[in-house]
Amino acid sequence: MVTNPLDYVDQLGKAGASGFTFHVEVSKDNWQELVNRIKSKGMKPGVALKPGTPVEEVYPLLEGENPVEMVLVMTVEPGFGGQKFMPDMMDKVRTLREKYPTLDIEVDGGLGPSTIDIAAAAGANCIVAGSSVFGAPEPAQVISLLRTSVNKACRA
Known part of the structure; x- marks a missing residue:
């Protein structure tokens, strides 16, 4: 999370980034300009x-x-890895999925084998997993499990 995301768009675009996600809390005054710049x-x-x-x-x-x-x-609250997943945030995911059926909805924080099914069932189709993957003895197995759960929920 940065306080002025507009300052980073050009640099990340030049670096070859395919996406740019900014926090709504810091972009209320210029979000349309920010979105236009990102797309440009x-x-x-x-x-x-x-x-x-x-x-x-x-x-x-x-x-x-x-x-x-x-x-x-x-x-989880942004800032550091390893925090505990907040299941009550799935209400936001469900609300977004109902209102915007084709929207990409990503979840980040505390995602792993014990929480992925909850997130996928709520409607998340993009997953960020750090500690659960990088801290696992077999990261590829965790990635496969996460992918399988999301794909299964998307087909349901």
Whole structure:
């Protein structure tokens, strides 16, 4: 999370990033300019939502003239890895999935073998997993399990 994401768009675009996700909490005054700049650099714009922020905060970014293409629901407070998954954040995921059936919905924080089914069933189709993968004796097995769970839920 950065306080002025507009300062990073050009650099990440030049570096070859395919997407750029910014926090709604720091972009209320310039989100449309930010989305336009992200798209002009060939990247897919996404917006992140901290646990304490109501899901309705992202609606204008999804329904505007030039909408974001992904919402990241933080399932922990941003800042450091290894935090415990907040299952109550799945209400936000379910709300977004019902309102925007084709939207990419990403979840980040505390995702692993014991929480992936909850997130996938709620409607998350993109997963960020750090500690559960990099701390595993067999990271490839964890990745496979996460992928299988999300794919299974998406087909249901």
